Amino acid sequence: GGLGVSELRRLKQLEEENQQLKQLVTDLSLDKQMLQDVLKKKVLKPVQRRHVAQHLRDAYRISTRRACQLVSLQRSSWYYQP
Structure with missing residues (x-):
């Protein structure tokens, strides 16, 4: 069967x-x-995208890599210190 x-x-x-x-x-x-x-x-400036990425990291506890990817921010821009 x-x-x-x-x-x-x-x-x-x-x-x-x-x-x-x-x-x-x-x-x-x-x-x-x-x-x-x-x-x-x-059109968001990198600093604005960085703020959005930071919010995503804090609110949703996701990695920096994922947050940057979601807001189309280069990770080098994330780590840039003026």
């Missing part, structure tokens, strides 16, 4: 859950891309 009724039901449930998760990932990826596009179009 094949799969039993309960196994088929579980398989169907997992397939539905997988589809929902795929849609969630797609939506979140699009949200991220849109927000990054807005940041790129809105």
Whole structure:
């Protein structure tokens, strides 16, 4: 044999859950891309991007690397000391 009724039901449930998760990932990826596009179009000086990155680090406890990447800030600009 094949799969039993309960196994088929579980398989169907997992397939539905997988589809929902795929849609969630797609939506979140699009949200991220849109927000990054807005940041790129809105002309922010590096010092302003640094403030946004600092806020992201503090509020969400993410790494400097990730915060800089999210706001399109070169990490060398993050570490620059005038």
